[in-house]
Amino acid sequence: MAVTSRPGGIKITEFSSICQSCAMPFMKDEDYGTESDGSRSNIYCTYCYQNGKFTDDNCNVEKMAEIGAGMMSQMFGMPLDKARMFMQNQISPLKRWSGRIVPSCQSCGMPLFSPEDAGTEEDETPSYRYCVYCYQHGAFTEPDLTQDAMIEKSAPFIASQLEMSLDKAKEMSKVFTSTLSRWK
Numbered sequence: 771m772a773v774t775s776r777p778g779g780i781k782i783t784e785f786s787s788i789c790q791s792c793a794m795p796f797m798k799d800e801d802y803g804t805e806s807d808g809s810r811s812n813i814y815c816t817y818c819y820q821n822g823k824f825t826d827d828n829c830n831v832e833k834m835a836e837i838g839a840g841m842m843s844q845m846f847g848m849p850l851d852k853a854r855m856f857m858q859n860q861i862s863p864l865k866r867w868s869g870r871i872v873p874s875c876q877s878c879g880m881p882l883f884s885p886e887d888a889g890t891e892e893d894e895t896p897s898y899r900y901c902v903y904c905y906q907h908g909a910f911t912e913p914d915l916t917q918d919a920m921i922e923k924s925a926p927f928i929a930s931q932l933e934m935s936l937d938k939a940k941e942m943s944k945v946f947t948s949t950l951s952r953w954k
């Protein structure tokens with residue numbers, strides 16, 4: 771199990787809803803990689819990480835984005851250069867490349883890079899689960915929002931950004947948002 775030492779000796783268990791090397795969303799148990807003692811990795815997928823080691827030591831962000839872009843472009847019908855840009859944005863903040871886990875909003879998927887991106891709990895401390903747009907003062911800003919309604923709202927933006935069809939944008943949004951804890 772991946773454990774990080776924090777100053778003060780408090781150990782926290784790391785977890786992520788996507789692989790922190792290639793950005794693949796974890797859908798099922800078999801998607802997770804393994805540590806050297808055979809236990810399950812909480813942050814890396816089986817394609818990237820086995821027996822406590824990366825399967826490809828010489829990989830870098832560009833190489834990883836290229837592989838991911840090919841798959842995304844085929845699956846969701848977006849131009850390869852847009853897919854490459856999208857994958858670079860997805861992959862470069864991941865722990866393998868940035869050295870830290872950037873939490874993402876478990877409602878909309880937005881990465882929480884800085885405290886200003888984070889929502890607030892009831893006692894006004896920053897939430898590391900939800901972003902400022904989704905969650906304020908310990909409650910969802912839109913408590914009745916459903917996963918489908920959120921997809922409907924975000925799909926036109928994704929479609930125009932990535933030059934893909936609205937249907938494919940919805941499909942892609944569904945895959946990504948389904949790993950978020952608010953919708954599980």
Ligand SMILES: [Zn+2]
Pocket residue numbers: 789790791792793794814815816817818819
């Ligand atoms: Zn991976």
Ligand SMILES: [Zn+2]
Pocket residue numbers: 875876877878879880900901902903904905
């Ligand atoms: Zn959010």
